[in-house]
Amino acid sequence: MQNFEFLSPTKIIFGKGVEERVGEEVKRYGKKVFLHYGKGSIFKTGLYDRIVRSLKDAGVEYIELGGVQPNPRLSLVREGIQLCRENNVDFILAVGGGSVIDSGKAIAVGVPYNGDVWDFYIGKEDVKEALPIGVVLTIPAAGSEASKSSVITNEDGWYKRSINVDIIRPKFAIMNPELTFTLPPYQTASGAADIMAHIMERYFTNEKGVDLTDRLCEATLKTVIHNVPIVLQKPDDYNARAQIMWASTIAHNDLLSTGRIGDWASHNIEHELSGIYDIAHGAGLAIVFPAWMKYVYKHDVERFVQFATRVWNVDPDFESLERTALEGIERLKRFFKDIGLPTTLAEANIGEDRLEEMATKCTDRGPLGQFVKLYKEDVLNILRSVIR
Amino acid sequence: MQNFEFLSPTKIIFGKGVEERVGEEVKRYGKKVFLHYGKGSIFKTGLYDRIVRSLKDAGVEYIELGGVQPNPRLSLVREGIQLCRENNVDFILAVGGGSVIDSGKAIAVGVPYNGDVWDFYIGKEDVKEALPIGVVLTIPAAGSEASKSSVITNEDGWYKRSINVDIIRPKFAIMNPELTFTLPPYQTASGAADIMAHIMERYFTNEKGVDLTDRLCEATLKTVIHNVPIVLQKPDDYNARAQIMWASTIAHNDLLSTGRIGDWASHNIEHELSGIYDIAHGAGLAIVFPAWMKYVYKHDVERFVQFATRVWNVDPDFESLERTALEGIERLKRFFKDIGLPTTLAEANIGEDRLEEMATKCTDRGPLGQFVKLYKEDVLNILRSVIR
Secondary structure, three states: OOOEEEEEEEEEEEOOOHHHHHHHHHHOOOOEEEEEEOOOHHHHOOHHHHHHHHHHHOOOEEEEEOOOOOOOEHHHHHHHHHHHHHOOOOEEEEEEOHHHHHHHHHHHHHOOOOOOOHHHHOOOOOOOOOOOEEEEEOOOOOOOOOOOEEEEEEOOOOEEEEEEOHHHOOOEEEEOHHHHOOOOHHHHHHHHHHHHHHHHHHHOOOOOOOHHHHHHHHHHHHHHHHHHHHHHHOOOOHHHHHHHHHHHHHOOOOHHHOOOOOOOHHHHHHHHHHHHHOOOHHHHHHHHHHHHHHHHHHHHHHHHHHHHHHHHOOOOOOOOHHHHHHHHHHHHHHHHHHOOOOOOOHHHOOOOOOHHHHHHHHOOOOOEOOOOOEOHHHHHHHHHOOOO | OOOEEEEEEEEEEEOOOHHHHHHHHHHOOOOEEEEEEOOOHHHHOOHHHHHHHHHHHOOOEEEEEOOOOOOOEHHHHHHHHHHHHHOOOOEEEEEEOHHHHHHHHHHHHHOOOOOOOHHHHOOOOOOOOOOOEEEEEOOOOOOOOOOOEEEEEEOOOOEEEEEEOHHHOOOEEEEOHHHHOOOOHHHHHHHHHHHHHHHHHHHOOOOOOOHHHHHHHHHHHHHHHHHHHHHHHOOOOHHHHHHHHHHHHHOOOOHHHOOOOOOOHHHHHHHHHHHHHOOOHHHHHHHHHHHHHHHHHHHHHHHHHHHHHHHHOOOOOOOOHHHHHHHHHHHHHHHHHHOOOOOOOHHHOOOOOOHHHHHHHHOOOOOEOOOOOEOHHHHHHHHHOOOO
């Protein structure tokens, strides 16, 4: 087990109707708020009105910028930074899912910085300052509501890059599972794949003696696996929605990383898919993750056997641990299929023509992954294994 | 699932050698530190010297008060408050286990208060202010290093009472599993029982639709159950010690309470045992908890079946779920026995003469428990069921 530091200071406010408290929470940190959101679903559901009313009741001024799209764009981030500076904004309120929050985080670090915000994402500068951020979550998936990550896509070359720094962890996350009742099945399923991927990236580690985090990972995975089919059947099942929503936070607030080093190759490979083809991140992960597993499982068969038996209830075959390991991977893939996600590139309408380009791009700063190091050829092999 | 707020702001600094960082951490909060510890084991292990050196290197002044005993006493708390006031202390550093930390927390709330600190513990006053607290943990058990609880014993009548308030959550907890290598087997086992009890108090709830916290509870319990026998065999097994130490924090930082209301009757009953007889809290819990379970399991047999099957790997007997439930309770009791803890009052040298007094005292402010409400007669029945 590795030494670690763990700090998850985000205040979670969870349950029915909690969005009514947003004004009172914002008020602790700011007077002039930047209200950031996506493509307008918050108008349809009435959430926008409830938030604006709560801000007004608390005497908080706001300006707003909507239009964040999935795989959030650098151009909108730059526009947001400009707006914040012109209006002396002192707090960022992101209302939406991971894309809106990540865009808000990028704006938060960009406002006090003299250069171009993209510098942080390409590692040219370290983040030193950020405006405080708050979140009203509407999509459980990215875990950005309590994480230290922000992923942004630069349209100039379609580079998808991330920053990871504690200072951008939100001050509070307001999470009402009812707000997720209206999520379409595909988005629900993609979100679940994203949550599961966050856990699995941490699960597949070379570190020994990390039972507690192993078991916490398995517990969170089993919860998602159990509850996703329930909400696909019954979208307004409050308790099932609540389990998934709370799991999205636990999956990515770094509790499940304590004492270990995760892998993250699958995420990096997927970023090329969604960066270029603009597919849902979770859908991309449903394609890449099982393929990655099949490519690397021999590196530590026992760990994959543990995954198969503890997470997927596979009966261990002691005459062939390999078969047990493969059965676990197969069940993961079947689960993704069953909840309506693609597990091949063809199913996501991605052809063969740019595989080489993607493999080159995602390894251009060195090999990927910690569990197993992957070079360009490895990435290409993984992508080729799921062409159809 | 209930609405909840979750905030666990304690920075965890975990691993080999991390106590060397105490000076630099303290310095962020205070200039004049109150160094609080127990009965001198920190001198034997050299921990005291390392801490004092780190404080000096960081340029932090300190005064000190040792002598905290298990079931920490109000008289020492009052002495500490006096000392802090005389020396303008602005930070409390507790070096030890739950007793030292709880005593430090009591001092932290007592210093800025004009009345007597016991007022808080009997509910006469609400805590509004506290000095900041930091911890160097040496005993994994109470979970006080990240919790909002402090339990103090008033020698005048041997009342053991608690406060629960967010403001006393420590700013940081420095946790080096190596510091627990020298814990005697009995203390290791008592600590484990305390950790398990914190989880089980939360586990037995009437709330439905709380899968994620159920599974996180089970994961943490299984980790403790797996690792305690290992460290009893091999006290310097770093990874096994580390799992238990990290589990102690997770068990009691309220992550495992999210969305539910726990029971806590067993803790209240045990407080009478250790309050009067001064036995280890964990040992008292090993006696009380299985007895409580046998007394209440019919209230929700299915929950006890889940406990039996998921935590203890009992094969469910669908012809008799009751038998399955009872087998889970039996395995818990056997586990406590196997790790050297008492499971009857006689084994802890507690006679029958004061059972009535204890039952009266712990129900004098109303019935105990949330899972099942217990009145004086119920407590008496539970205690009588474990006389020998």
